[in-house]
Amino acid sequence: MSDETGSTAPSRRSLLGWGGAGLALGAVAAGGTVAALNTGDETAPVASAGAAVPFHGVHQAGIATAVQDRLHFAAFDVTTKDREALVALLKDWTAAAARMTAGQAVGEGAYGGLAEAPPDDTGEALGLKPSRLTLTIGFGPSLFDKGRFGLEGVRPAALVDLPAFPGDNLDKTRSGGDLCVQACADDPQVAVHAIRNLARIGFGKVAVRWSQLGFGKTSSTTPDAQTPRNMMGFKDGTRNISGKDTAELDQHVWVSGKDGPQWLAGGSYLVARRIRMNIETWDRTPLKEQEDIFGRDKGEGAAVGKAKERDEPFLPAMLPTAHVRLAHPDSNGGAKMLRRGYSFTDGTDGLGRLDAGLFFLAYQRDIHKGFVPVQRSLAGSDVLNEYIQHVGSALFAVPPGVRDKDDWWGRALFSQRNS
DSSP states (O other): OBOTTOOBOOOHHHHHTTTSTTOOTTSOBTTBOOOOOBOSOTTSOOSSTTOOOOOOBSSOTTSSSOOOSEEEEEEEEEOOOOHHHHHHHHHHHHHHHHHHHTTOOSTTOSSSSOTTSOOSSOOTTTTOOOTTOEEEEEEOGGGGOTTTSSOGGGOOTTOSOOOOOTTOOOOGGGSOOSEEEEEEESSHHHHHHHHHHHHHHTBTTEEEEEEEEEEEESOOSOTTSOOOBOTTSOBOOTTOOOTTOHHHHHHHTSOOTTTSOGGGTTOEEEEEEEEEEOHHHHTTSOHHHHHHHHTBOSSSOOBTTOSSTTSOOOGGGSOTTOHHHHHSGGGTTTOOOEEOOEEEEEEEOSSSSEEEEEEEEEEESOTTTTHHHHHHHHHHHOGGGGTEEEEEEEEEEEOOOOOSTTOOTTHHHHTOOOO
């Protein structure tokens, strides 16, 4: 295991090179068949409910990919001051991620190796299918701070802390981070296993800053599927960008080579917001008032005055403070984001109320044309603010995909230094 100085003590992993290039990731994985190389159509049908999603591709999986049922999201602080140690960690993480998304154990696995050494894998995913696990990494603004890793000269202009919005009550212990990893899967244990093993591999170089479990996806990238519902019982994400709509993805999600530093071309920006819902108050609100607040009916999800969920809404028919009206692209200069949010319940708040709500995740090409104007509109006038509060926030630059077995997370970024 490497320490903060980058020196390497002999270990089974270093001696046997579990992160090396000899991994047969195109072979049949335990519990599911590994799909072909991801060439951009991340929503292609999988062979079965437990099948693997391709790890390698032009874009990272877990963005346009068909949304899975469960989430484990983690933000990390980088504790090492050694650039080469961080690079080595990203390479190790990439190798481990490629194996786990294929349904394989990390390194030599959880048993059968040297009895005198800790196993390479923690073991709780043994016997489980890949469950469409995707792992998506992002880099926070603080990673580019001057004097840390020599990245200040290649920091994207858009990668700055989000502005303060009216009504925010942000908890610093649930905000920010140098790195993030989004683990999505159809089995919660598979997602938790993935984050746990990355944290274990990173011990001494990174530390978990905060994390969030999520269930009940609240958005879909597959419009032909049923729109999921949030904790308030309403369908959420009816107008979400389709993961198969390449024109919409190019326009609103993927960063172009003309947008900023070349290392980010083919990537995206991720906004993560923990939104607490006062569900006990909401549950005592009359149905008609609930529907007026959203601008949709609760059963079908149709906009005011319409019969079907996907009928084009007539915004003037809604209250000026209705959520749908304020969030609609027509009210925000055409702004769109690809959403991958999840519901959460994290015990109680100590006052007899559930700590529950929405963990909002949105990918976009330009936050100044995406999240920022939409949130300003919502924060200023949305009557739904009486029932919700933003309590956590983070922004990350999400690099493009890992092209092949010789590539690794952040390679294009760390190949550059300040001029």
